[in-house]
Amino acid sequence: MRSHSQRNDLSILIPALNEGRHLQMTVESVRATVAATTEVVVVDDGSTDGCADFLRRSDPPARLLEPAKPGARLGAAGARNRAAAHAYGERLIFLDAHVQLPERWSEPLLEMLDNPAVGAAAPAISVWGQAQNCGYGLRWTDAGLGVTWLPRQGEAPYAVPLLPGACFAIRRNVFAAAGGFDHGLVQWGSEDTELSLRLWLLGYELGMVPGVTIAHLFRPRHPYTVAATSVVHNVLRVAAVHFAGDRFERVDRALRRHAQYAAASEMLTRQDAAAQRRFMQAHARRDDASYFKRFGDIH
DSSP, rough: OOOOOGGGGGGEEEEEESSTHHHHHHHHHHHOOOOOOOEEEEEEEEESSSTGGGGGGOOOOOEEOOOOOOOOOOHHHHHHHHHHHOOOOOOOOOESSSSSTTTOOOHHHHHHHHTTTTTEEEEEEEEETTEEEEEEOOOSSOOOOOOEEEEEEESSSOOSSSSOOEEEEEEEHHHHHHHHSOTSSOSSSSSHHHHHHHHHHHTOOEEEEEEEEEEEEEOOOOOOOOOOOHHHHHHHHHHHHOOOOOHHHHHHHTTSSTTTTHHHHHHHHHTTTTHHHHHHHHHOOSOHHHHHHHOOOOO
16 A cells, blocks of 8 residues: 555546446556556446456556455445545546546646535546537436536536536545435436535535546446336435425426336335435535526426
8 A cells, every 4th residue: 555645636536347448448548648646546346347357467557446245236326435435636536437538638627626616527528439429517307307418608617517427526525525426326327416416505516627528438238237226216316315395296206107116215215315315404505496596497
C-alpha cells in the first residue's frame, strides 16, 4: 500500500462486469490522457469473461479490486462505493468501463469542482463512433422516471438537472457527506440520477462541461443479467426517498403497469428507504418541489 505522501489528489474509478476487450481499451485510454501518477482503480464485480485478466499480470496499469466472495456481486452502486472506499484521491472520477477519452479531458472537470457550490461535474457524452450524437446532461421526462439527453446550452460550463454515470466527477468530502451512491439500489439502474438529485437537494449544483466530450459505448443489451424487478425497485426507491406525497403517487401509479411492480414494492419494504428519507429530511436544503419547478415536472 502507498504511504500517505505518495497518494494522489485524483483517483479514477472504473466498475467492470463482463466488459470484454472494452475494459482494457478504457484503461489504456485513461493512461494515455492523464498524468502517469494518477491512480486508476478497477472493481471487477464478478466477471466471467476474463476482462480484468490483464490487470492480474505484473506491473498492471490499474489497481484491481475483486469480490470478497467468488460469485458475489456488488451491483453498479456498490462497486462504485467500493472503489471510492479504497481510493486515495481527494477528487474522484467515476468512469464506465466502455469509454474513449480525449486529451486533457479531466482538467476542465476538476476545475469545475474547484467551485464549492458545484457538487459534481460531467462532460458531454457522445455515442462511440457517432460523435454527432451527443448529450449534455439529462432530465426526467415522465412519472416512470424515464430520461432524455439534453442539447447543448452554451459554451461555458452550466448547471443541469442530472449527470450521467458514464463520467461523474466529485470531491471526496462531498461524496462522503452525501453518503456515496445509494447502497439500497440493487444490481443496476438509477444510481447516477439518484445521486444527482440527492446532491441538488443537499444544496449543490450539477455542472455540465460542454467543452469536453467522452465517447461512450451504448450497448443494445447488458453483458450480464439485470432483473427487471431490480430496475423497477430502484425507480420506486428514488421516489420513496426523495418525493413528497403527490409526486410519489404519480411515480407509483406509473410503475404499477409493470408486471414486476408487486415484487419491487415488496423489496422496497425490506430495504432502508424510510431511514434514507429521514436522512434527507434532516439534511436537505431544498425539496423536490423546488427541483421540479426549476427543471420541469413529471406527469
